Amino acid sequence: MSTKPKHPELSERFNADEPRVDWHDATLWWIRQKRDKAAHTLYEDWESLRNTASAIKDNVLGNLADYLESFERQATANGAIVHWAADATEHNQIVLSLLQQAGANRMVKSKSMLTEECHLNEYLAENGIEVVDTDLGERIVQLADEPPSHIVMPCIHWKKEEIGELFHQHLGTPKGNADPQLLTEAARQHLRDKFLSRRVALTGVNFAVAETGEFVVCTNEGNADMGVHLADVHIACMGIEKIIPRREHLGVFLRLLARSATGQPITTYSSHFKSPRAGAQMHIVLVDNGRSQQLGREAFRNSLKCIRCGACMNTCPVYRRSGGHSYHNAVAGPIGAILAPNLDMTKNADLPFASTLCGSCSNVCPVKINIHEQLYEWRQELTRQGKVDFGKKMGLKMMSTVLSSPMVYRSMGKMGRWTMRVIPGMVSNSFNPWFKQREMPEPPKESFRDWYLKNRS
Amino acid sequence: MSVREQILAKVRANQPIDERPLPDLTAFPVRTSEVLDQFMTVLSTIGGKPVRVKNHAEIEAYLQENPYPGRIISSIPALQHPAEPIPENADPHELENVELAIITGTFGVAENSAIWVTEANYQQRAVPFICQHLAIVLPADAIVANMHQAYERLQGQEYGFGVFIAGPSKTADIEQSLVLGAHGARTMTVFLM
Numbered sequence: 268m269s270t271k272p273k274h275p276e277l278s279e280r281f282n283a284d285e286p287r288v289d290w291h292d293a294t295l296w297w298i299r300q301k302r303d304k305a306a307h308t309l310y311e312d313w314e315s316l317r318n319t320a321s322a323i324k325d326n327v328l329g330n331l332a333d334y335l336e337s338f339e340r341q342a343t344a345n346g347a348i349v350h351w352a353a354d355a356t357e358h359n360q361i362v363l364s365l366l367q368q369a370g371a372n373r374m375v376k377s378k379s380m381l382t383e384e385c386h387l388n389e390y391l392a393e394n395g396i397e398v399v400d401t402d403l404g405e406r407i408v409q410l411a412d413e414p415p416s417h418i419v420m421p422c423i424h425w426k427k428e429e430i431g432e433l434f435h436q437h438l439g440t441p442k443g444n445a446d447p448q449l450l451t452e453a454a455r456q457h458l459r460d461k462f463l464s465r466r467v468a469l470t471g472v473n474f475a476v477a478e479t480g481e482f483v484v485c486t487n488e489g490n491a492d493m494g495v496h497l498a499d500v501h502i503a504c505m506g507i508e509k510i511i512p513r514r515e516h517l518g519v520f521l522r523l524l525a526r527s528a529t530g531q532p533i534t535t536y537s538s539h540f541k542s543p544r545a546g547a548q549m550h551i552v553l554v555d556n557g558r559s560q561q562l563g564r565e566a567f568r569n570s571l572k573c574i575r576c577g578a579c580m581n582t583c584p585v586y587r588r589s590g591g592h593s594y595h596n597a598v599a600g601p602i603g604a605i606l607a608p609n610l611d612m613t614k615n616a617d618l619p620f621a622s623t624l625c626g627s628c629s630n631v632c633p634v635k636i637n638i639h640e641q642l643y644e645w646r647q648e649l650t651r652q653g654k655v656d657f658g659k660k661m662g663l664k665m666m667s668t669v670l671s672s673p674m675v676y677r678s679m680g681k682m683g684r685w686t687m688r689v690i691p692g693m694v695s696n697s698f699n700p701w702f703k704q705r706e707m708p709e710p711p712k713e714s715f716r717d718w719y720l721k722n723r724s
Numbered sequence: 725m726s727v728r729e730q731i732l733a734k735v736r737a738n739q740p741i742d743e744r745p746l747p748d749l750t751a752f753p754v755r756t757s758e759v760l761d762q763f764m765t766v767l768s769t770i771g772g773k774p775v776r777v778k779n780h781a782e783i784e785a786y787l788q789e790n791p792y793p794g795r796i797i798s799s800i801p802a803l804q805h806p807a808e809p810i811p812e813n814a815d816p817h818e819l820e821n822v823e824l825a826i827i828t829g830t831f832g833v834a835e836n837s838a839i840w841v842t843e844a845n846y847q848q849r850a851v852p853f854i855c856q857h858l859a860i861v862l863p864a865d866a867i868v869a870n871m872h873q874a875y876e877r878l879q880g881q882e883y884g885f886g887v888f889i890a891g892p893s894k895t896a897d898i899e900q901s902l903v904l905g906a907h908g909a910r911t912m913t914v915f916l917m
Contacts, residue, residue, distance in 0.1 A: 294900060309835075312752055322747040329744035332736040345884075351728040403906060404897035420897060427899045447901035455907060462907070463817055489853045489893040489908025496850035497816055507735070514878060515749060518871035521888075522835075532766060532836035533871075533890050536853075536908070542884040544849055545813075555731045563738030 271595065273617040275700070278589035282704050291424060292587040298420075299581040301530025302631065308532075309522070320519050321635040324572035327510055328562060334477035334510045335553065341480025345542040347549040355385035358554045362387060362469065362502060363394055365550055369500045371467045373397040375458075377484070377491035378405055379471030380418050380575060381504050381554060383597035384610075398469075399461045401490040403454050410437045416591025418598055419528045419577035424590050458490070468494030472505035473574070474520055475551075478513045481541035482551070485524060485534040492538055501543065504552045507559070508571040520574060523633035527576040561609045566644045570605045572634040579628035579638055585621055594618060601628035605641040608649060616654035619645035677716070684710040752872050759834040759867040760916070767837035770891035771904050772912040776864070783826075783861065783915050792857060794823030799846045800861060816850035825855035829889075829914075831866040833874045838888035839914065840874065849885050853893075858909035860889070864916040 272280075282288055306313045327334060339349045352358035358381075366374060376382065376398050388398045388409075400409045404421035408414065410433055415421030422430070431445035440453045470491045475482040482503060484491045495501045511520065517537075525531040543549035562568050580586045580600030591599035596607040596615060601622060607615035619642045628638040649655050650663075669679050686693050687710035695707050725733070756762055764774040777783050780802035787796075787806050797819070798807035803826055810825075811818065827846040829839040839860050843849050852858050868874050874888075893908030904910060 297900070311755060315751055319747045319749065319751070322744075325744045326746045329740050329742065331739050332732050335732065335735065351726075351731055353727050353731060357727065401907065402897070403895045407897065420900075422897055423900075425899075427901070430898055447898040447903050450898055451895055451903040451906060455905065458907060463820060487893070488895050488906035490906070492850075492853040492887070493907045496848075496853060507731070512746060515872070515875040518875040519749065522871050529896070531770070533833075533838050533888065535770075535890050535893055537838065537888040537890075539883070539886040541886075544885070553731075555734070559731060559734035559738055562735060565740075568740070 271614070274589070274593050274595070274621040275617070277593035277595065278585075278621075279703070281590040281593055282588070285704075287426075288588055288590075290426075291590060294423065295581045295587045298529060299578070299631070302527055302578055302581065303530075305526035305530040305532065309526070312522075316519060316523055317633055317635050320523055320574075320633060321572065323511060323516050323519060324569075324634050326512065327508070328568055328571060330512075331507065331510065331562065334512060335507060337477040338475055338480055338510055339553075341476075341478070342482075342551055343480070345480045347480065347543065347551050350550060350552045352552055352554045352556070354556050355554075358382075358385045358504065358552055358556065359387050359390040361552050362504070363391060363396065365500065365502055366391070366396055366467055369467050369548075371396075371465075371500070373399070373465055374467035374469055375399050375401050375461050375465045375490075375494040375498070376469040377471065377486060377494055378402045378421075379469065379504055380597055381471060381506050381556075382469070383414060384556065385554070387504075399458070399465070401458050401461065401488075401494055402486070403451065403488060403490075406454060406458065407433065410434075414592070414597070416599065417577060417580060418575050424592070459493075462490075462493040462497050465494070466498055467500045467502065468498035469502045469504065470495060472503050472509050472551075473524070474511050474517060475505055475509050476512075476514050476517070477510050479541065481514070481539050482509075483517060483521075484538050484540065485521075485536065486538075487531075487535045489536055492536060495540070496544065498547070500548045500550070501540070502550045502552065503540065504554060507553050507555055508573075524574055524576055527578040527631065527633040557610050561606075564609070566648070567605060567609065567641055569636050570602065570609075570638075570641060572636050573602050573606070574634055576633055578631040578633065582627045582631050584623060584625065584627070589621065594621065601638045601642065602636070605636075605638060605645060608645050612649060612652055612654050616649045616656075619643075619649065620659070677714070680714050684712070684714070749872055752870065754869040754873065756834065756869055759869050760864055762834040762869075763832050763837050763867050764916070766834070767891065767914060770837060771894060771902075772837060772891040772914060774914050774916060777915045777917050779917065783859075783917075786915075792824040794856075795821050796824045796826070797822055797851070797855075798826035799851075800826060800828060810847045810851060812847050814848070816848055816854070819848065819850055819854045822851075822855040824857045824859060825851050825909075826859040826861065827852060829860040829862040829866075831868055831874070831877060832862050832914075833869075833871060833888070834867055835870045836890055837914075838871075838874075838890040840878070840886060840888055842883040842886035844883065852887070852889060853908045855909055857911045857913070858889070858892070859913040859915060861915045861917055
């Protein structure tokens, strides 16, 4: 068993600062509300857009091998060079070798959750390569030596005063100044210099089109484009599930993506890269890293439909109150909790339990992934595989005994109500996890059943 | 077996075998005829500035009233008075000091005010990103209603690089406060002609 802290412990740390939790919760809920507004402006189309997107992805999952071959063929014909990586290690090695071929020991990188998943930055640093993350939020967490806590808003857990202090230390902004305008301007100047001086730029990929061999990168800041168009070498890294069949399908996904993510009608830039600029190189790295395995797990394969909008995190009552780092995985929140066990069941066995199974994630998902059902499925799978710890297993066994016998259930209920009334210290103590960060409810004098038996006439 | 063959073999072995036809996209009818109004309204809400003009002379007059101190480049021959042409085949780093770039857009999309431009519109891919301010000249009758119509227009089109641009570069990474001018253009003016 790994001794790294798990979700409950990491959440507890986050919950130590109650006002911060409230602020984090409210911020994400506000973004969820913006998403709702954006979806409602398209109320006539929204549900059929979700159904259509989901159906396109169904078709992709059923024909993925052919689409990958088609994409490779087209991209190669367009002048790109396609690489294949079975896992994170191979991916990292390919990127390093491309840097070495280019004779570069530094590069700029725009947002790519795949490279987070592969721990590319650490690997390159060990090999003497300096990587500058150019998305503002990613640059902030990079300067702070932290991973992103959200796939769309990497530093959503940071307060502007803390960013002011961080920038004061690293970029020399005036001490005590936390004006977002000033801090963004400082980052603009700092990163412009990087864009102008780096010869290799790495980007992620939002969608790759099998029919044409082009791929699309979406940003609001323009950092992907600033990096690529000023570099000699463009490396685009993508998971193999990012394929869509035809260019026209971009219309469906681009209508959904930004509205689901931030409530914007579209991101500022939706850049379609088809062939390299004259004299420049374009490399595409296709990465499996467990995806083909997930494709074979019938109950979980739909998780591969994910377009990484983050809507499920913004709406999740657990994510909002536990923070992205409590998921100890590149992708946090409900979607991360169904992707992570595929990568490592032992390390990530806690994550499918970090949910109330309320289903809000599935309701906002633009590609209609049944996230909460998969969380429930993973719990069963992980228990079958012996990955759930002894305490939880015994607890569930006991609960099963109580809930499957009406007589035991009634007498336990009576005992519980009596205990909470007469000796509340028995339950309202720090040994009871339900007592942490909340008060226990007032115990009723009688159960609903007793009340019903008395009053049913 | 190469890595490529191994991955493809594993995908083929694991992908579902049931029939999964592609859905029909014609199910999304066009909902509005007021595309120009919608385009201008949405553009304003996302931080862009729509300006109606009749001809290039009016753009020139606008630039005289709203001057941009510094280097102005344009791909539009009729604007070669206030602007210098975009240098072809130059090193893109040489564009670092561009204050304003004026380029043509192919068409706009009413639902999100995105404008499609390809490198054919402006020779150098870096232009609309590296400039401090961006202006796009767009025929006022070249507005489609939604993204489905947009991709109908792009069907079979060839380009090495193309981009939908919707408003100025922006970020809200610092406590969700919207700041215009992240890494790309700080402002975006759209001349609807």
